[in-house]
Amino acid sequence: MTKRKWQKHFIRDVFSLKSGSHDSFSKIVFKNPELVKSKDNKIPDTLFKFYAPTSSNILDVRKRRLWLSHPNSFNDPFDSHVGVDYKNYEKHLLLKHIDKTGFIAKSDGFSKKDYRRIADSKPGIYPHALSENEEYSSVISKMRRKSDDFKKEITKIRRRSKKEVSKKIDKIRETNIRVASFANLQSKNYPPARNDLERMIQMWAHYSDNHKGFCVEYDISSLKPANFFKMYENKNGYESYSSENNINLLILAGLFPIIYSSNRVNIPRTKLEKLTIDKDGNLINKVGIDEILYKAFITKSTKWSYEKEWRIILDGRISNYFNNKIPFPFIKHIYLGSRMKPKVIDDLIEIADELNVEVTLMDLNEKKFTLEHQNINSYKWDKEKSSWHNPLL
Template structure:
């Protein structure tokens, strides 16, 4: 696992001074992220014929029959005890017929595969309903991100101290929530079945986004400290942000004086918070440079 950088950055618009004023930050639902191709469940079927056949072929026909008979009423069981041995052999043959590759194909085509689109939709809706994502970057000098996420450099960057407990609440080694994880950038390939969907789908993006150097933290939306509705009818989930998790503010090339004053005032009112470093992006000889104020 890659070491988390000491500081990670959030590019924001001028209006997001409310993060500093209220010490609350949004964890965004997957559907509300800006890449429409994220979490694209590209599997072609729920389960392949081979996977289904492999699972069924491990079943013991004799055990299946005995377990089924045990569920019958006592009179029914008594009646079957008087059946000739050939009857049991007949049942074994029927079970084997039902679990043949030919029949498995029929079951998959008629009863399982038609539900693929519905399953995709339910998985996507489930992720969107239950998981929130905080997106941060390890680089504070990316011009496209200043343009796209900080209102064409009129906004600012909030730098976070990743050693803060807020970012380190992992509950177990297998926990996918409550800690920072580096986004994996790779070209998306069509998948055969659900079993090929990777466990860490929520931290995967296409390689075309690699310039963002993104890290993510996932939280359950049920743990949000506040939920508000926007005029557009969207639900926004906010989580309490510790004041001492904020370590730096970087103003953009085009940040207006009124925004700088508002941000500076908000920082001064986070008491006590002397550790917050104020900086500004400037035009350097070969690109953006960050200069401490």
């Protein structure tokens, strides 16, 4: 198993134990906690999360909890969404329609040879240069000119296909799975720095309100598989989500590094075709697309690789139980942005004192395009000195 692909193997192993249509990722892990043993040497000691300086984020830090978002709110429209080959789906529906209706026999000018041209065509935009098969869209364009009947039929099928696929994909995207994102900034590339937080200028800009926010370092070294097994002596132990051990088990099971790729995770045409939507608009998943969905949740474009992202992925039912804010008592260090307002600095220093964690103020390096640590005592001293100045004298 390659180091970069272990997360796919883990997801596959979880869903291979699915015994019923209502078995979620969390329920399978509850029933089979030994699954997390395979993560024993793969979890980093610390992870970092960047925050905007909102009152909600600050309160979450004070209360040691973690907000989980739905991917529909992410800044990357591809994030966590499966891809689909529309052309292949359309081609399949068209051939199926022709077979079912006997269109060849009753259509003047449309032959079995034409049928084979469609069947053998390539759905992709750029077929292989040496391939004798034509590109699907090109074939259809030519066929439309052969017969008015065929032109009407293909237009009807293409509209139906687009509507059907779009409706199913939209329903898939509504799947209630929640996510919390982190950055793994541990590095040994430039001693004596222990991480490259100081160099992550883009992260500070994108996720911490242009350096006005903050970053929290979480020590997750305590999340080791050996800590979770004693509670399973009671077979019903998994039913209480509020149990600290239970939620930590789910955090560990749902913790993955992102796989950066130029290709999206695509749902096969055969599985997409078998998905149905009931009269109430609910997606009926009887063909096992859970593994595909979870793999989509951990796959992003290579353009985002600088983020060095890790994620906690949690079933919506569990997340909803905590109002989408799960207990996360692993705060180790709070880093304050170089443009943070004094009032927010003071609030977070107070919170750090309450939680007994370290706090550091970031500052701009005077010579290089990087950040550096400012001693928080220097900030306190400068603030105290400013109070000595009497503007009336």
